[in-house]
Amino acid sequence: MRGNNWSRWLLLMCLWAGAGYGQTAIEVRQFSSPQQQALYEGLLTELRCLVCQNENLADSNAELAGDLRNEVYAMVTQQGLDEQAVKTFLVQRYGNFVLYRPPVQASTWLLWGGPFVMLLVGGVALWRVARQGRAVGPVEDDLSQRLAARRLLEDEE
Incomplete structure (x- = not known):
């Protein structure tokens, strides 16, 4: 009975420790047109998180990725920049590494x-x-070597 309590305690601790894992804040964005929203979402999938390095801005939970999402949102909605202008600005600031497909x-x-x-x-x-495997060729069968080996084996018996 006592072992059962320990296993329940361990399970409870594991569940409690992992409860916050994977939770992310949902960013609510307002766009004036569906084209702006599509441009914003497309940029987030094409730009790399500078902290995570293997995730795009849309998937990253890093604080810097959140800042970059805010910056991209402002460039698209407030400044009215197109895709190329946003990428050019970010490349000038962070280098080609920010792009998943660098030129x-x-x-x-x-x-x-x-x-x-x-x-x-x-x-x-x-x-x-x-x-090299073909260059070796077949091993030649030398009758005198076989007879010498047979004599050695007979002598040992």
Whole structure:
């Protein structure tokens, strides 16, 4: 009976500790047109959270992401900026890292070309390993070596 109480106590503590996990505040935004709302929501999915690095602004719970959402909202609704103007402003302020799809340029060539280079290197390595396997050829059967091995085995018995 006593072990059962401990398991209930442990379960209760785990539930209490995780009760606040995953809860986020719901941001209510007012837009003057559906186009503004679509632009805002589209930008949030295309812009990266600078803290989380693997989440977009729409999904991030970081405080900086909330600030950036507010800034994007103000640029779209109050300043009337279009998608390109908002992205340009954020790139000037935070660099290309803020974009999930940075432009192809000298500073991002490794990001865009790296996977293809790695695929090419892996293909060449696989080709060389496969070629070496064929170059060895079959093992020649030498009758004198087999007879010597048989004599050794008979001597041990």
